Each structure stands twice: as structure tokens, then as C-alpha cells.
Amino acid sequence: MESTRTRAILRQARDIQVPSNLTDAQLIVKGAGQYATMCANCHLAPGLENTETRSGLYPQPPNLSTHQMDPKATFWVTKHGIKMSGMPAWGLTHDDDTIWSMVAFINKLPQMSPQQYQEMVAKAEPHDAMHGPDAHGHSPGNNSGSGNEHGHNQNQGAHSHGAKKPGAHAPHAHD
DSSP states (O other): OOOHHHHHHHHHHTTOOOOOTOOOHHHHHHHHHHHHHHHHHHOOOOOOOOOOOHHHHHSSSOTTTOOOOOHHHHHHHHHHHHHTTOOOOOOOOSHHHHHHHHHHHHHHHHGGOHHHHHHHHHOOOOOOOOOTTTTTOOOOTOOOOOOOTTTTTTOOOOTOOOOOOOOOOOOOTTT
16 A cells, blocks of 8 residues: 555656755745645654654554655645545645745754754744635634744644744734
8 A cells, every 4th residue: 555655656756857956945944834834743753753643643643753754745645644544635725936945944954953953943934834814713814923823732742833933923814
């Protein structure tokens, strides 16, 4: 089953054009913020061996901090998801540029130490989700000033928005 899924993903991804800027430092840092809030809970990070969420998933998601991934396949899976696996289709809520930033970061991830990972995530701007006002039950401008306008905790799951920089407000499609 896994080999069939892998072949299908590679077939779907074969014509994707990989941007030439995947090694751009700013793109990678942007992807670090996205990865930390949306991916690390299932796909782990350097120094993180398991999470409660990941333990309950079948099939078990790949540990992206230890596996080098094909950029085309990573983009396709991130954008379209994998049915009946728990892998969401982030292309419904995120534009291609944001997805490519995640791919750029994922390409660097296996070479990072836990400290390098934490430093890069700390440099990242707050997660800039591309969603509508009803996606989390909040309305435009509903920022309490806490630095986390969604009221989420960074450990809430694959779609949490993570820790915000104090006073930072991430741009949204509804702003």
C-alpha cells in the first residue's frame, strides 16, 4: 500500500516546476515558522522523538527531521494532502508561495540540530494563514493584544497558529 501511494504521489508531482530560490535564507525562515505551527506535531523536529498526536496516527507520518524528501513530492503532498492518512491539504488555505517556503525549510530540516531548529523558528515571522474569518470562529480585528489573536496554544495540533511575537499581528485574507 505504501509503495503504491509513493508511486502515485511521484506520478502526480512529476511535472511540478521547482522554484530556483529554494535555498533562499528568507524563504527557509518563513517555512520554519509555518512548519513549527502546522507540521512539527506530526512530522517532528530535531530532538523531538514523538508527540501524542503522532502516536495516534496510522499510518505513522514520516519524521521529516530525519528523512530527505523530494521537493516536488513534498510540494504536492503539502498542497493536496493524502486521503485517509491524516495529512491535510494545506493548498485549500495556503498559497503556493507559502507551501514552497515549507518545502524549502523541509529540505534543510534533516541537517539541523535541535538548537539550529529552535533558532530558525525564533527568527520566523508569525504564521500567516490564508483563511477566512470563520476558519477559527473569530472575526476581523479580534486581537486582544496578547500576541496570539486566535487564542490557540502552539501545542494544540496540526492547524494551531503557534506562539506569536508580542504585539505581532499576522496578515490574514480577511484583513
